Every structure is written in C-alpha cells, then in structure tokens.
Amino acid sequence: MDTMTYTTQSIWTWWIAMYLFxxxxxxxxxxxxxxxxxxxxxxxxxxxxxxxxxxxxxAISSAVLFAHLLHHVAVIYVLNPLVLFYQPHAWxxxxxxxxxxxxxxxxxxxLPYMRETPLFLRMPLVGTILQxxxxxxxxxxxxxxxxxxxxxxxxxxxxxxxxTGLLIQSFPAVALWHNPGVPLLFTVSAFxxxxxxxxxxxxxxxxxxxxxxxxxxxxxxxxxxxxTELVILFSFFNYTLSGSESGYRSAQLLWNDMGWLVGFIGxxxxxxxxxxxxxxxxxxxxxxxxxxxxxxxxxxxYMLRHYFMYAGxxxxxx
Amino acid sequence: MTHYAMVxxxxxxxxxxxxxxxxxxxxxxxxxxxxxxxxxHEKEIGTSEMVxxxxxxxxxxxxxxxxCLTVCPTGATYKRPDGIVMVNPERCMGCRACAMACxxxxxxxxxxxxxxxGKEFYGELQRTSPSMDKCSFCAHRLDRGLxxxxxxxxxxxxxxxxxxxxxxxxxxxxxxxxxxxPLMPHLGTRPNVYYIDDMKRKG
Numbered sequence: 001m002d003t004m005t006y007t008t009q010s011i012w013t014w015w016i017a018m019y020l021f022x023x024x025x026x027x028x029x030x031x032x033x034x035x036x037x038x039x040x041x042x043x044x045x046x047x048x049x050x051x052x053x054x055x056x057x058x059a060i061s062s063a064v065l066f067a068h069l070l071h072h073v074a075v076i077y078v079l080n081p082l083v084l085f086y087q088p089h090a091w092x093x094x095x096x097x098x099x100x101x102x103x104x105x106x107x108x109x110x111l112p113y114m115r116e117t118p119l120f121l122r123m124p125l126v127g128t129i130l131q132x133x134x135x136x137x138x139x140x141x142x143x144x145x146x147x148x149x150x151x152x153x154x155x156x157x158x159x160x161x162x163x164t165g166l167l168i169q170s171f172p173a174v175a176l177w178h179n180p181g182v183p184l185l186f187t188v189s190a191f192x193x194x195x196x197x198x199x200x201x202x203x204x205x206x207x208x209x210x211x212x213x214x215x216x217x218x219x220x221x222x223x224x225x226x227x228t229e230l231v232i233l234f235s236f237f238n239y240t241l242s243g244s245e246s247g248y249r250s251a252q253l254l255w256n257d258m259g260w261l262v263g264f265i266g267x268x269x270x271x272x273x274x275x276x277x278x279x280x281x282x283x284x285x286x287x288x289x290x291x292x293x294x295x296x297x298x299x300x301x302y303m304l305r306h307y308f309m310y311a312g313x314x315x316x317x318x
Numbered sequence: 319m320t321h322y323a324m325v326x327x328x329x330x331x332x333x334x335x336x337x338x339x340x341x342x343x344x345x346x347x348x349x350x351x352x353x354x355x356x357x358x359h360e361k362e363i364g365t366s367e368m369v370x371x372x373x374x375x376x377x378x379x380x381x382x383x384x385x386c387l388t389v390c391p392t393g394a395t396y397k398r399p400d401g402i403v404m405v406n407p408e409r410c411m412g413c414r415a416c417a418m419a420c421x422x423x424x425x426x427x428x429x430x431x432x433x434x435x436g437k438e439f440y441g442e443l444q445r446t447s448p449s450m451d452k453c454s455f456c457a458h459r460l461d462r463g464l465x466x467x468x469x470x471x472x473x474x475x476x477x478x479x480x481x482x483x484x485x486x487x488x489x490x491x492x493x494x495x496x497x498x499x500p501l502m503p504h505l506g507t508r509p510n511v512y513y514i515d516d517m518k519r520k521g
Contacts (some may be wrong), residue, residue, distance in 0.1 A: 003363055003372075011414050070412020070427055070448040077392035077409060091413055092391035147451050173421035302356050317501050318359040318374035318422060 001261040006249050006314045011278035017034045017305040019065045020164040020233035023099060023300065025197060026057030026189030030106045031157030032194050032218075040214060044113045045206045050198060051110035052294055055103050058160075091170055095163040098156050111135070112143045164305075174312040175247030176240060182308075185232045189301055192225035196272070203287045203294070218281050219290065222297065226273045233265070237289035258305050269302020320400040321482040321510070322455055324469070325489050325498045328516035331476035333358055333373035340483035344456060344467035346440045353426035355453040356468050372516060375477070377468070378403060378453035379501065379509035386416035386425065386452075394449065400454050401482075401510055410449035412504035417450060421505050425452045455479075468475055482510070 017205050033050025037043050069075060077083060079100065083093040114120045114130060129135055132188045165183030172178045198234050202208075240251035251305045254260045272293035279290055341356045342349045356377040363372050380403050387395045387403060394410035397403050405416075407428075417425040426434075436443040439463050456466035464470070468477040480489025489512075492498040498512035 003361060004359075009418065010327070011417050061520050069411075070414075070429055071407075071410060074392055074394070074409055074447075074449075075409035077394075077411065083391065083393075085390055087393050089388045089417075090391040091389065092413060096391065126381045167415075168418075170385070170415075172507070173419075173502075308499070314421070314423070315502075318361065318376060 002228075003318070004243065004245065005318055006313050007316065008313055010311055014306060014309075015064050015068050016229050017302065017309050019061050020167070020186065020305045021193075021302045022057045022061035022064070023095070024159070024161045024164045024186060025193045025298075026054045026061060027099070027102055027157040027160035028190040028194030029057065029197055030054035030102060031154045031161075032191070032198060033108075034109055034153050038147055038150045038216060040217070043211075043214070044116065045258035046117060046198070046201070046207075046211075047113050047206040048117065049107045049112055049201050049206060052203075053197075055106050058099050058106075060101055062096075085118050091163055091166045094161065095167060098159040098163055100161055102153060102156040102177060105149055105156060108138070108142050109146070109153050111139045111284075111315075113144075133169045154175075162188045164190065168308070168312075171312070173246070173314050174243040174250075176236075176250035176312050178309065179239065180237055181232055183241070185229065185236070186305075188225050188232065189231050189304055192229060193223055193298055195219075195222040195225065196294040196301075199290055199294045200298075207287075215290075216280070219276050222293075223280055225278045226269055226276070226297070230273070232270055246313045246315045250311045253311040253313070254307060257307070259303070260311075263309060264300050264303040267296050268303050269297075272300070319483055322380065322401050323480060323482045323489055323493065323512065324455070324462070324466075324509040325478045325480075325512045325514065326379075327474075327476045327478070328372065328374065329475040329476075331358070331512060332474050333360060333371070333391050336471045336472055336473060337375060337477065340471035341453070341456075343453070344459070346436060346443055346445065347451070348426075348428055348432040348436060350435060351432070353451075355451070355452075356371050366367040367493060371403055375468075376422060376424070377511065378420075378455075379507065379511040380453075381457060382508035382510065383506055385419035385421070385507060389415040389419045389445060393413070398457065400460075401455050402428075403452075404454055405450060405452060407447050407449035407451070409444060410447075412449055414450060419484075421502055421507060422509070425450050427451070429442040508513040 029050050033046050037047045066075065078093050078096045081097060084097060087093045151211065162183050165186030168177045169182045199215060199218050202211055240247035275289045275293035284290060310312055335358050337356055338354050338358060342354060345355055347355050348351055356375060356403065359374040359376065360464060361372050364370055380401055384403050387397060389424055391413065392409050392411050393415055394406045395403065396426045403451050412428065414426060426444065429448050433443060433445060433448060465479050478489050480487035482493065484490055493512050498514050500509040500512055
C-alpha cells in the first residue's frame with residue numbers, strides 16, 4: 001500500500017479565499033479603528049468608515065460562504081448561539097458566531113457617532129430609525145459603556161482573524177494547513193491588511209492633517225506586521241521542505257509559481273515593506289507611495305489565501 | 319457493545335466493480351456525475367514484465383477519531399454507538415468542511431440538481447434535501463441483520479465485515495494479527511477499515 005497519489009483539491013477554491021480574506025480584513029478593520037478611537041483619541045470619521053466598511057466586508061464574506069452552501073435552510077443551526085455548546089469543536093460554528101456578534105458590537109459602537117452625523121440623520125429610512133426613542137436610549141447606553149462595547153467588538157474581531165487560520169488548520173491530511181503556523185500567519189496578515197486599508201481611508205477618503213500621528217502609527221505597525229509575515233513564511237518554507245511528501249509538494253507548487261513568488265512575496269510583501277519603511281524612517285513627499293503600498297498589501301492579503309487553498313496537497317494511499 | 323469494521327483484501331479484489339454498482343443501487347448515489355460511496359481505483363504498478371494492475375476499493379473509514387465530525391458546524395455528522403459515522407441530510411448545510419477534513423476522500427456533495435436527476439434516474443428517491451454524503455456501512459441493512467451491500471455482493475470475498483468487539487470474529491482476528499492494517503494511521507484518525515496488502519505478491 002505504499003503507492004501514493006498526490007493531488008490538490010477543487011472543493012474549497014477562490015470563494016473560500018474570498019471568505020477568509022474579507023472575514024479577516026473586516027474584523028481586523030473594526031478592531032483597529034475601535035482601539036484607535038478608545039486609546040489614541042476619539043475619531044468619529046474613522047469609526048464610521050471603519051465600522052461600516054468592516055461590517056460590509058464581513059457581510060460579503062458571509063454571503064460568499066452562504067451562496068456556496070448546498071442546503072441554505074440548515075444554516076439556521078450555526079446561527080443559533082447554542083451551537084457553541086453542542087459543536088464546540090467546529091471552528092465554522094465559532095467563526096459564524098464571531099462574525100455575527102462582531103457585526104452587532106461593531107454597529108453598536110458606531111451608533112452614537114451615527115446619531116451625531118447629519119448625513120445619516122438625513123437618510124430616508126436610516127434617519128427615522130436613528131431618531132427612534134429606543135435607538136436613542138440604546139445609543140446612550142453604548143456611549144456610557146463605550147469601552148465595554150469596544151472591547152466586545154475587539155475580542156470578536158481578534159477571534160474572527162484567528163478563526164480564519166484555525167479553520168484550515170483543522171484539516172489533518174494536508175501538511176501545509178495542519179500546523180500551528182497557519183492561524184498565526186492569517187492573523188498577522190489580517191491585521192496587516194486592515195492597517196493598509198485604514199491607511200487608504202486616512203489618505204484618500206478622510207484625509208486630515210491632524211491625523212498624521214495616526215497614519216504614522218499605522219504605517220509603523222504595518223511594517224512590523226509585514227516583517228513578521230515574512231519571517232513566518234520563511235519558517236513555512238523550511239517546514240515544508242522536508243518532513244512529509246504532502247508538505248514538500250506544496251512547497252514545490254508555491255515556490256515554483258511566479259504568481260506566489262513575484263506577485264505575493266515580491267509585490268504583496270517586499271515592495272510595500274520597503275515603501276512603508278521609507279515612509280516611517282524618512283517620510284514621503286507625496287501620499288502616492290503610501291497608497292500604492294496599501295493597495296499592494298491588500299492584493300497580497302488575498303493572494304496569500306488564494307494560493308494557500310490551491311497549494312494544499314492530499315496524499316492518498318491508492 | 320458492537321464495533322463494526324471492514325477488512326479489504328487487495329489480493330482478492332478483481333476490480334469487477336460489483337460493489338460500486340450494489341452500493342449505488344442500495345444508497346441511490348449520484349453516479350451520473352461520478353460520485354460513489356465506494357470506489358475501486360485501478361493502478362498499474364511496476365515496469366515491463368513486472369507490471370501488474372492493482373485494484374484498490376475505498377470508502378468511508380468510519381474513524382474512531384473522525385476529523386469530518388470534529389469540523390461539522392451543524393452536528394449533521396454524528397457517530398453511532400456501534401462506531402458508524404453517519405450524516406443527517408436534514409441538518410447538513412453543505413459547507414463541505416467535512417470533505418476537506420477527510421483524509422480518505424470519502425465525501426461528495428448531493429445538490430438540488432442531483433435530487434431532481436436522482437428522481438428520474440432511480441424512480442423514487444429516499445433523499446429529500448441536499449447535503450454532503452458518504453458511506454454509512456449500510457447502517458439500515460445492518461439494523462435488519464444484513465451485511466453491507468458491497469460486502470454481500472463481492473465475488474472474490476475481498477470485503478469482509480465484522481465486529482471488533484467479538485474476539486471470535488474473523489475480522490477481529492485479522493486485525494489483531496496485524497495482517498490487516500489501517501490507512502495512514504499516523505494521522506490519528508483511528509480508521510475502522512483495514513487493508514491486507516498485496517505488494518509482496520508478484521503479478
């Protein structure tokens with residue numbers, strides 16, 4: 001029985017990469033914008049943009065998964081919070097709950113700011129809802145317990161980012177996936193893409209000269225996270241080179257692929273790393289290099305998950 | 319307590335695929351798209367005069383530590399006290415995590431389209447909702463005192479079915495002697511399908 005067949009899978013493909021990417025990015029975006037608001041300085045625009053786009057990303061992530069389910073009605077079993085008691089070993093159950101509650105706490109954290117923003121109050125249906133007595137009371141409660149709501153959102157956000165890695169770590173047949181490095185890699189990548197996304201917001205959509213300190217801090221954090229990601233990827237490279245044939249074949253698939261090597265490692269990590277490093281050390285005369293770096297990090301974040309799904313090699317003994 | 323297991327002798331499997339046909343008819347699997355609960359792989363092994371063809375039947379291994387059950391978010395995959403890993407189609411939402419977790423490629427999907435085609439193909443279809451699917455050791459037959467359809471139909475007696483908790487069962491004795499081995503035991507799945515290797519026999 002020692003004649004093995006090695007093959008990749010075609011069950012979870014690009015759509016799961018989208019699910020993992022938007023799930024991690026959305027959750028980390030919410031967490032970072034709330035932490036900034038709680039501990040740097042109150043920032044209404046950042047919270048509104050971060051919370052609303054983060055929730056939209058989480059919704060896209062969930063919608064992509066939902067669209068690919070075979071039996072949509074049965075999703076009710078994972079939407080029930082009690083699922084954590086009867087299926088505590090299933091990471092999708094945890095992930096669904098994390099994403100669901102992340103959206104709830106995210107919206108609650110942003111609610112007081114929404115009630116202060118004329119744009120939302122003028123919106124036909126949204127304005128009416130925001131001015132309802134119950135919503136006003138809820139907003140007041142959230143304002144009073146701002147840090148509790150913020151931390152509930154943050155904990156769920158971190159849980160979501162870790163979950164995206166734990167999910168594929170739970171498949172024991174594939175050496176590339178079934179190791180403790182995957183949740184770490186996906187968490188670091190999720191936060192790196194979130195900092196990149198928020199840098200885009202702060203440079204293009206809500207530019208403010210007073211936010212230079214926040215932009216600088218985000219850029220510095222992103223440089224550290226990209227460097228960490230490179231170290232983790234280097235250890236992955238060494239891990240897959242020997243130990244199991246499945247891992248070795250994954251390494252061959254990844255490191256012989258120009259998309260991975262040039263596209264992801266080169267343009268998704270190294271180029272933005274050096275662009276942001278110069279931005280942190282000496283600064284740039286224009287916003288363009290920072291924006292370009294942020295866009296490249298976002299592209300790299302998706303590519304990492306895309307290639308990871310396609311490079312998982314199963315070893316069948318037939 | 320009963321603990322069901324299967325032993326497959328690769329020396330006596332002749333690749334007639336009768337097991338696949340019997341299983342498909344018994345369990346109404348979507349064969350029109352190449353999905354089977356049990357499948358016999360063919361492989362040519364060796365070179366020139368030493369070449370031979372090997373037939374390798376595979377199915378769900380009904381693991382004692384099944385990764386498909388661990389990852390199932392809805393609880394659709396469950397284990398019976400007799401060791402059989404089952405899928406409840408009504409409860410399965412079809413996320414396919416079980417198929418990703420299975421190291422034995424035992425799972426396949428049944429879609430809404432398959433149910434429609436199945437009604438035309440089999441006349442009357444037992445299944446009403448789409449889900450992931452896999453071998454159940456013909457649990458419905460076992461409950462009636464019958465053997466699984468693939469075991470019943472195997473012309474070379476390559477498949478043998480028994481109870482590992484019965485020391486006098488030939489299956490238990492083959493497993494205990496070490497002549498029958500599980501697939502990829504290093505993964506920690508503790509499978510209950512064992513194989514008797516054919517590699518020492520010349521073609």
